[in-house]
Amino acid sequence: MRVLVFDPFHGASGDMITAALLDCGADRERVACAMRAVVAEPTVETVTRAGIQAVKVHTRATPAHRSLDDVYKRLDDAAPHVPPEALAMAHRVFSRINAAEEEVHGARVHFHEVGADDAIADVIGACTALATLRVGGVAVLPLALGSGTATGSHGTFPIPAPATVAILKGSGLVTMQGNDEGELCTPTGAALLAEFSSVEAADLGGYTIQAVGYGAGSRDTPHSPNVLRAMVVETTGTPGELPQDTVDILETNVDDASGEVIGEALARFMAAGARDASAMPVIMKKGRPGYLVTVITLPEISAGLARLMARELGTLGVRRIPVVHRFVAERTITDVEVEIAGHKKNLPVKCGWMDGRIYTLKAEFDTARDWAVELDLPVRDVLRAIEDAAWNQVRNHQKSTGPGDR
Structure with missing residues (x-):
């Protein structure tokens, strides 16, 4: 890596x-x-x-x-x-x-x-x-x-x-x-x-x-x-157990915020350092529809994120599940040359590693979207082309170096 x-x-x-x-x-x-x-x-x-x-x-x-x-x-x-x-x-x-x-x-x-x-x-x-x-x-x-x-x-x-x-x-x-x-x-x-x-x-x-x-x-x-x-x-690491780290999980139930407010709040949580943020529809007391908002964060900034959750969502309480161990796949970002309709471009792809091999990869959305606009193509077509090119590069590399060799 x-x-x-x-x-x-x-x-x-x-x-x-x-x-x-x-x-x-x-x-x-x-x-x-x-x-x-x-x-x-x-x-x-x-x-x-x-x-x-x-x-x-x-x-x-x-x-x-x-x-x-x-x-x-x-x-x-x-x-x-x-x-x-x-x-x-x-x-x-x-x-x-x-x-x-x-x-x-x-x-x-x-x-x-x-x-x-x-x-x-x-x-x-x-x-x-x-x-x-x-x-x-x-x-x-x-x-x-x-x-x-x-x-x-x-x-x-x-x-x-x-x-x-x-x-x-x-x-x-x-x-x-x-x-x-x-x-x-x-x-x-x-x-x-x-x-x-x-x-x-x-x-x-x-x-x-x-x-x-x-x-x-x-x-x-x-x-x-x-x-x-x-x-x-x-x-020059060797294959083995997935690395671990620790995170806090913050949760709160909200029944008086619109979807637009929830979506903007999730974006602000990510910008403030959350590792992940999501909202799930739930049925709350007295049959009221609402959302379960969940934020995954590093322990050292969980207090600040809890304050931000309260401010953005108007909630009166945020539950904290402290120091949860999680397995984390090793990840890298690599540039891949992609050709679409005669146009070539190097674009970033995030790769997940396990036991010395890439087991998953995903094109970075923002750069793919920008190129799709430039080419006047659907974003999904550009994403697929990038990931296909990346998998081809992975397979060619593994053929030339042998399995597990980076």
Whole structure:
């Protein structure tokens, strides 16, 4: 499986993550286009940090204080220039930050540093860069946090910042103090890595390194490279039991919301970080028709999603079934060349793996829909053509390499 590995031995910030992914081979034009939707043309340059060449990204934006809704509006305004999966991920990153800020400062907080246009551009840039790399998972090695104190909009605070600690709590990321004083990991950096992380570093096993990138921070300390390293690797795992993770299940019954409201609510739950969201028609007390709304989420953001469910649906209670173990098939996204009526295009397909073989695959709907509009064809015909081409590619690959060999 193709995996992205972050090695934040000197911490992480939003611009360092974006820069490291660009140095790893992310699509620079698509990233720049996404960031331009929020700030002026970003500058990308090569710098040196303690003898290591690295990429540095400059956004040059002015400070701003914004609520979560304000930030969401900035993200939504940028939607035409950002891949849909990257935009949804950016929403989830700021949902994590907002939950942490509310935990530290109370409800209805305003973002300060993390709500400025440069932070929003960094998040959009990092999410877009990750989407263009087309990896099947992300692992994060131990994250350096720093020590000492710093001064921000709320005055002097200890390092790591309270919001950073709140974001990392329950994320599963392994942390360490690091060798340098100062804030090595920012709240934005912590939220991005927590959102990206999908593979336990301890479970990586052996791998071959395919690409390496370094993202530079602003400081240039002479004896310690202020860089974040990212690597694209191909794992060499062996067949075996399906991997597992844990999720919370949130449920509530609703009998006073229309189908349109339910549908919009499900979309907002997914944008806020839910792993899945669904609604099932049920008969409630006194024979009233209603819906059973179910949301599957990672445990660390279940409280925030329960609040969102109550707000969007007007429900007075949300049931939480905590820490449910689930089996998760290994998945990758690969590009497949498809030809329809003389027109050729490379389109993404999501593949599910079991015992070293692809056992299921599905075309990504948004890109298939866009090409169907371009070709003036039914979407179902384009989806079928993409998946047929993908299965042909799988069969040809297996013939040439043997079963179970990637």
